[in-house]
Amino acid sequence: MVEYCKEYSEFEMMLIVAAREIKDGDVVFNAFQWPFLAVYMAFKLHAPNISMVFETGTCHDYMDVNKMPFSLVDPVIPPTATFIGDSLDSLAFLQRGDIDIALLAASILDKYGNCNTTVIGDYNKPIIRLPGGGGATDIAVLAKRIVWLLDEHSKRRLVNKVDFITDLGHFNGADSRFKAGFTTTKGPDAIITPLCTLRFDPDTKEAYLAALHPGVKVEQVKQKTGWDLKVADDVEQNAPPTLEEIEVCRRTMKDAMEQFYILKPEWTKYIK
Amino acid sequence: MKMEDKSMSMAEAVKKFVKEGDLVFLAGFGNCMTYSAGHELIRQKKRKLQVTKAAGGILFDQLIGANVTNHIITSHCWNGVGPQPAWNYRRATEKGVPAPLFYNEQSLFGLNMSYFAGYMNIPFMPIRSLIGTNIFNTPKEAGIKAAVMKSPFSEEEICVVPAIKPDVGFIHVQRVDEEGNAQMWGIIGDSKFGINACKKIIVIAEEIVDRFVISESPEKTMVVGFRVDAIVHEPWGGHPGGVQGFYYTDLKYIDAYSKETETLEDWEKWLDKWVLGVSDRKEYLKILGVERMEQLRARSLIKGAVNYGY
Numbered sequence: 233m234v235e236y237c238k239e240y241s242e243f244e245m246m247l248i249v250a251a252r253e254i255k256d257g258d259v260v261f262n263a264f265q266w267p268f269l270a271v272y273m274a275f276k277l278h279a280p281n282i283s284m285v286f287e288t289g290t291c292h293d294y295m296d297v298n299k300m301p302f303s304l305v306d307p308v309i310p311p312t313a314t315f316i317g318d319s320l321d322s323l324a325f326l327q328r329g330d331i332d333i334a335l336l337a338a339s340i341l342d343k344y345g346n347c348n349t350t351v352i353g354d355y356n357k358p359i360i361r362l363p364g365g366g367g368a369t370d371i372a373v374l375a376k377r378i379v380w381l382l383d384e385h386s387k388r389r390l391v392n393k394v395d396f397i398t399d400l401g402h403f404n405g406a407d408s409r410f411k412a413g414f415t416t417t418k419g420p421d422a423i424i425t426p427l428c429t430l431r432f433d434p435d436t437k438e439a440y441l442a443a444l445h446p447g448v449k450v451e452q453v454k455q456k457t458g459w460d461l462k463v464a465d466d467v468e469q470n471a472p473p474t475l476e477e478i479e480v481c482r483r484t485m486k487d488a489m490e491q492f493y494i495l496k497p498e499w500t501k502y503i504k
Numbered sequence: 505m506k507m508e509d510k511s512m513s514m515a516e517a518v519k520k521f522v523k524e525g526d527l528v529f530l531a532g533f534g535n536c537m538t539y540s541a542g543h544e545l546i547r548q549k550k551r552k553l554q555v556t557k558a559a560g561g562i563l564f565d566q567l568i569g570a571n572v573t574n575h576i577i578t579s580h581c582w583n584g585v586g587p588q589p590a591w592n593y594r595r596a597t598e599k600g601v602p603a604p605l606f607y608n609e610q611s612l613f614g615l616n617m618s619y620f621a622g623y624m625n626i627p628f629m630p631i632r633s634l635i636g637t638n639i640f641n642t643p644k645e646a647g648i649k650a651a652v653m654k655s656p657f658s659e660e661e662i663c664v665v666p667a668i669k670p671d672v673g674f675i676h677v678q679r680v681d682e683e684g685n686a687q688m689w690g691i692i693g694d695s696k697f698g699i700n701a702c703k704k705i706i707v708i709a710e711e712i713v714d715r716f717v718i719s720e721s722p723e724k725t726m727v728v729g730f731r732v733d734a735i736v737h738e739p740w741g742g743h744p745g746g747v748q749g750f751y752y753t754d755l756k757y758i759d760a761y762s763k764e765t766e767t768l769e770d771w772e773k774w775l776d777k778w779v780l781g782v783s784d785r786k787e788y789l790k791i792l793g794v795e796r797m798e799q800l801r802a803r804s805l806i807k808g809a810v811n812y813g814y
Contacts, residue, residue: 265587287612288533288691302755303584305534307746310690311805319533319558319693320620323613327632350609355642361597361607363582363590366559369611370633400636412636413661492759494586 236471237478242426243383243499244481245445248473250335250424251277251481253379258332259283261322261371264304266381267335269484269493272300276480285322285331287367291315300487323367326374329416334375336368336399338382338423340389343438343459345380345401345420347372348394355396365398372399378420385425391458402437409437428453429470433462443468510684510735514784517706517734518544521672527554527577529619529673529702530563533693534584534753537745539563540738540785541674541708546570547779556670558615558694562761565590568605569771570779577608577668579615585758591765601768608646609639614665616694621667622701630662673702675727676742678749679717680709684732687724690748696726706734708741710750721808738785743792743800751800 247270254260254274262271262284275282275295284292286304290313301309310316325331339362340348349368353359372378378401382389401420403409409419423430423439431442440462441453446469454461473481482503489495512520522528522545530538542563545553555564555573560581567573569592581593596605610618617629630653634640640650640663650665675695677688686707688695699705705727712735718725744761746753765771782788789797 264584288693290691302753303534303587305584305691305693305746305753307535307690307748307752307802310535310748311807316690316692318616318696319612320616320697323616327613350638358598361594364578364580364607364609365611365637365639366580367612369579369637369639370613370631373633373636374613396638396642398637398639403636409636413632414636492585492755494588 235475237473237475239502240473240478241499241501242445243496244473244478244485244502245470246381246383246424246426247273248477248481249429249445249470250379250381251477253335253422253424254279254282254333257281259285259330261285261287261326261331261334261375262304263287263334263336263368263371264366265337266383267337268301268304269488270335270381273480273484277477285325287319287322289317289319289321300484300491302491302493323370326370329376331375333377333379334371335379335381336371338380340391340394341380341382341401341423342391342394344403344405345423345432345439346394346397346403347380347399347401348396349398350396368399372401373414373417373419376417380420380423382423382425385427385453385456387456387458390456402432405437406435427456438462440464441467443470445470446472510732511682511712512734512736514540514544514708514736514738515548517736518548518550521704521706521734522550522553523671524550525552526671527556529670529698530555530557531673531675531695531699532742532745533558533691533695534745535691535693536676536678536688536695536747537563537742538674538676538708539743539745540676540741541706542567543779543785543788545572546775556615556668557698558612559584560590560593562590562758565592565765566775566779568592568596569602569765570775571602574603575606575608577610577615579610579612581607583758583762585755586762588762591762592771595768606643606645608649609642611639614650615668616697618665618668619694619697619701621665622669623697626667628664628666630664632663634663634665668701670702672704672706673699674706674708675699676708676747677726678709678747679711679713680707680735681713681715681718681729682735683715683729684727684735685715685718685725685729686727686732687718687721688726689724692726699727700731704733705731706736707732708736708738710739710741710747712737740789740797741785749802749805751797751802754796754800
């Protein structure tokens, strides 16, 4: 019988649900920040046969590292690589359609899964200037399946319409993404937040509430979402973390903190 | 074949090859970052440079804060450790301090393809992303950043991005011979195509080696000698970034950087301590200290020897 963990943080739940999206054998495009941790957890838990492709140009079938890479450019990564090329090589794999799934960390998302990583406020008079999309702009339209990770479920992070599309999701909904020329990739499949999993309506391509994390109420999610969120008729419940999942998750987070990942205290309060 | 002595100090190389208004490529994708070149650009008070690399990071942050550049062409500018903000970048884009910053924002793929087109000496390259995003045509002042054209060979429509040919490029590598054959290993990222797109090339190296060392593993050569204009021997020039086989990334230093530069006053102190207050990389390393350098020094992990016989 599977044993479940009773006390865990919302952030841990987000990482674990994200890791579950990776299937064993997938070719995964491994992106910066939280996605890296989730893919690492999937590899340790249920997906030891994944292939990992990094935007730096390296590929891996195994990650035998004595410390958590602080980012994709950590010198601990190359010695275990099966391939080291240029960034263009990794981007070629993407463009060829070789990548099954990419998890991506989102800054601001709208109801069609478009992401803004460029600017908060007016483009010419920004309140906050964000870093820019990096590889996510390309990954978002070239990987077969995209899962967004959003580390805060709030109205400022989940908006009706983004001011600036840095990474294209389902564009203006319905078949607009397809008509824009992206005919071979499906675009965003899910948004995973600390509260729930959102998925996209197959016709309208609008994000709806598909599954709740344990203990979270529908109303709570609706109140924290920046548009009138539709709810599936049969909202699923995401299973709580198993003891094995939480152990791997906490070890991963602890290793990450030692490598200077900035994790908020409320995310790590159960880590000893 | 040795025609001329290409070796010089960083100060001489920057003085000789970088002119006001130049577009400068700075190689390194985490591994083999060109920090020592960036610091010399600051010390020589170069102004109005355009700078480009795939991920600007805190190197671009420093060039922005020191007013060396007010025009960046990149896909990302942040502190990769944490990750946390690059404060000079934010001050410049949000408040115009020390000067308004023009950010020609690209995607990673778009930028790499632009370098590739520059390297190939062709006007543009097609890519299957960018369409539908605001990066495609923002900011307007950047001119035509990308376009959509019909393939001459099918009914397919495809996005194209223009060639980028920087005036001058700096690349930090593990080793180079006296002709300039420059070898890098570990993470390459945008370094190979970016540097080869440049009109003038300056190689910075941890070690100067004999020609026969280069031909032991010629596949590691990123830039071939005949393309190289200057060679700078600068051990630890990549700090605080890592250099595979030489030293690990100085995470403590890079983490502290964001905290030490959050205010303008603190940034000026930082700049004075690490850049303006020292005359070259050797003096910088004295401040860093032997103890820290020993902590960062890479352990030995020798890999790979193949039979090239025939």
